Amino acid sequence: MSIITHAPDQASISRISNLRLGVGIAGLIAGLAAGIGLLSGGHATFNTSSLLTWGLPVSTYVFFVLTSTGLTFVASLAMVFGMKDFYPIAKRCVWGAVVTLIIGFISLGLEIGNPLRMLWVIPTNMAVSSPMWWMGLFYLTYAILLVWKFHLINQGDWDSSQSRIIGIASFVAVIFAHATLGSVFGMMSMRPFWYGPMVPVYFLITAFLSGLAFIMLFINLDYGVNHANMSEGAARAMSRQLPAIFGVVLGLVIVFTLAKTMTGLWSNVPENKIVTQYIASSALFQFELWIGMVLPFIMMLSSKRHEATTQVVAGGLVIVALFIGRYEYVVGGQLIPMFKGAWADDLIAYAPSITEIGIIILAISVGILLYALGDKKLNLSDSPRK
Amino acid sequence: MARWGMVIDLAKCTGCQACSTACQMENNRLPGENYQDVLYYTERAQPTPVLKWFPRPCMHCEEPSCMHVCPTKATFKTEDGVVLVDWNKCIGCKYCMIACPYGVRFYTDEKPTIEPNVKDVFPGTGDLSWNPPYKGPQQDNAHGVGIQPHGVVSKCTFCYHKISKAPKGTPDLSNDNPALREFVPACVRTCAPTARYFGDIDNPNSEVSRLISDRKGVRLLEHTGNKPQVYYLGESGAVPGFSRPDNKS
Ligand code: SF4
Numbered sequence: 001m002s003i004i005t006h007a008p009d010q011a012s013i014s015r016i017s018n019l020r021l022g023v024g025i026a027g028l029i030a031g032l033a034a035g036i037g038l039l040s041g042g043h044a045t046f047n048t049s050s051l052l053t054w055g056l057p058v059s060t061y062v063f064f065v066l067t068s069t070g071l072t073f074v075a076s077l078a079m080v081f082g083m084k085d086f087y088p089i090a091k092r093c094v095w096g097a098v099v100t101l102i103i104g105f106i107s108l109g110l111e112i113g114n115p116l117r118m119l120w121v122i123p124t125n126m127a128v129s130s131p132m133w134w135m136g137l138f139y140l141t142y143a144i145l146l147v148w149k150f151h152l153i154n155q156g157d158w159d160s161s162q163s164r165i166i167g168i169a170s171f172v173a174v175i176f177a178h179a180t181l182g183s184v185f186g187m188m189s190m191r192p193f194w195y196g197p198m199v200p201v202y203f204l205i206t207a208f209l210s211g212l213a214f215i216m217l218f219i220n221l222d223y224g225v226n227h228a229n230m231s232e233g234a235a236r237a238m239s240r241q242l243p244a245i246f247g248v249v250l251g252l253v254i255v256f257t258l259a260k261t262m263t264g265l266w267s268n269v270p271e272n273k274i275v276t277q278y279i280a281s282s283a284l285f286q287f288e289l290w291i292g293m294v295l296p297f298i299m300m301l302s303s304k305r306h307e308a309t310t311q312v313v314a315g316g317l318v319i320v321a322l323f324i325g326r327y328e329y330v331v332g333g334q335l336i337p338m339f340k341g342a343w344a345d346d347l348i349a350y351a352p353s354i355t356e357i358g359i360i361i362l363a364i365s366v367g368i369l370l371y372a373l374g375d376k377k378l379n380l381s382d383s384p385r386k
Numbered sequence: 387m388a389r390w391g392m393v394i395d396l397a398k399c400t401g402c403q404a405c406s407t408a409c410q411m412e413n414n415r416l417p418g419e420n421y422q423d424v425l426y427y428t429e430r431a432q433p434t435p436v437l438k439w440f441p442r443p444c445m446h447c448e449e450p451s452c453m454h455v456c457p458t459k460a461t462f463k464t465e466d467g468v469v470l471v472d473w474n475k476c477i478g479c480k481y482c483m484i485a486c487p488y489g490v491r492f493y494t495d496e497k498p499t500i501e502p503n504v505k506d507v508f509p510g511t512g513d514l515s516w517n518p519p520y521k522g523p524q525q526d527n528a529h530g531v532g533i534q535p536h537g538v539v540s541k542c543t544f545c546y547h548k549i550s551k552a553p554k555g556t557p558d559l560s561n562d563n564p565a566l567r568e569f570v571p572a573c574v575r576t577c578a579p580t581a582r583y584f585g586d587i588d589n590p591n592s593e594v595s596r597l598i599s600d601r602k603g604v605r606l607l608e609h610t611g612n613k614p615q616v617y618y619l620g621e622s623g624a625v626p627g628f629s630r631p632d633n634k635s
């Protein structure tokens with residue numbers, strides 16, 4: 001295995017960085033164009049309805065805030081648990097966590113009816129029986145701590161006791177945040193497809209995988225898909241520990257996915273059985289399982305897992321699989337109409353509208369541009385001097 | 387304080403939808419926004435199919451899951467047991483719609499169910515999402531009565547603008563007493579075969595209480611624990627489970 005044998009290949013690094021800027025700007029324009037639909041037609045331009053209420057923007061929100069969770073977990077390996085090899089990628093992870101959180105919030109903010117009203121009605125009404133209220137509280141706390149932590153390490157303060165405490169606090173806050181997000185779905189006993197105490201655990205583990213997949217894809221891209229362009233420490237983390245952790249977590253998620261699918265197919269409850277049958281027989285699910293999870297798992301078992309190219313492919317596939325999985329989960333819980341009788345005699349048909357797709361393109365493009373900005377201005381490869 | 391509830395006698399109900407129409411008129415509902423609806427179910431297949439129907443308002447649950455999940459307390463329960471939405475507080479997160487097992491909540495800004503879009507024909511001004519030429523109840527955003535503003539969720543109010551004005555201590559609001567007719571919810575008032583009753587279910591002497599106990603009133607989807615305050619009488623008060631049409635299962 002080669003570790004820093006020659007000077008970084010600046011040409012390929014800047015090619016990728018320019019490509020990223022280009023994609024970000026193009027996406028922003030496309031997203032804004034589609035977003036105009038939202039300005040003129042409001043949420044009536046969505047394909048969601050009173051039968052199926054939460055669609056693509058909500059599943060995108062779930063996907064990105066959980067990715068943020070996962071990136072914070074990886075950063076915490078160094079900053080909370082002292083695994084020093086992870087320091088060289090920690091700052092990138094924290095910035096990535098900030099950016100993915102922003103993507104999630106944009107996606108949600110454009111989905112709900114009166115987002116600004118949230119700012120005062122949520123804190124003044126203390127609706128403590130609502131899982132969503134707790135989710136808001138913990139994600140807000142997490143967001144503040146995360147930005148604070150980034151600010152500290154950006155000033156070179158990695159290890160002061162204040163910096164360590166903020167790091168620990170943001171790690172704890174995000175555990176609660178993702179668990180309450182899990183509860184938003186898992187507590188809904190009237191929707192058996194979602195219901196269950198294991199949902200927060202499922203969210204935890206898929207969040208971790210999501211964070212790892214983002215690192216596999218994006219950090220490798222940042223360095224021109226070549227570990228030799230990284231510092232020695234970063235290259236070591238990327239080629240040795242990360243693929244191993246990624247493989248283990250991916251294996252667990254495959255087990256979870258199979259267990260959920262088998263349980264659903266075996267169950268007699270229509271809301272679980274019929275929906276699982278419907279999802280499992282879709283091409284999207286088959287792609288998610290075999291190409292998006294099993295194939296990357298096999299890649300992680302092979303000796304090529306150390307190589308940047310393998311990691312980029314595996315990371316990219318897992319990201320797509322997780323995105324599909326979030327969508328299936330959020331939409332799946334609503335496919336059987338609540339108490340509609342013959343007015344809706346089959347599963348509800350839903351496919352996102354152009355505006356819904358535009359919103360997520362917009363949110364993701366803002367994220368890409370913020371990340372690119374960070375990459376140019378914030379010295380994301382920094383690590384503690386020692 | 388009364389605890390308002392409703393009794394629907396399935397043995398009398400003919401499924402005529404007069405209640406739904408009266409509700410649409412009374413509350414300025416748009417097509418598809420059926421605060422009150424009659425749902426049809428078929429049970430079993432040929433040669434012994436059974437057609438069932440349930441007139442379905444909001445159940446004004448004793449334990450309303452819609453209220454428990456609301457992150458802003460926009461959905462609340464009045465002292466007299468009615469579940470309402472405060473449109474001044476609703477952020478339009480739609481979590482209540484996710485959590486209501488009876489599917490009786492509606493978001494303002496949705497694709498129209500028929501063309502032309504009635505909202506475009508009578509465009510709203512200011513805060514109102516549309517502006518019908520005839521407006522029923524007086525606008526009362528804090529109780530979710532009237533025309534919705536944009537971005538909020540609405541639902542059946544048990545005609546709160548009527549029942550809240552009834553004289554205190556009234557056991558039943560029924561057409562039988564001309565002095566009370568103005569306070570009777572529109573669906574109850576219009577039901578030709580008098581299949582609907584409305585009254586104080588905490589008062590053991592009210593007609594609704596007596597009907598529930600004498601005729602063993604049932605609540606729909608009891609397993610959800612929401613404990614509706616709408617009771618059904620008659621032989622067919624259970625909802626068939628969901629199944630897909632044969633060619634798709
Ligand atoms: S029926 Fe639904 S909307 Fe009505 S009170 Fe019960 S949970 Fe809430």
Ligand code: SF4
Nearest residue numbers: 456476477479480482
């Ligand atoms: S949509 Fe409005 S009423 Fe419903 S849960 Fe959200 S804030 Fe509460």
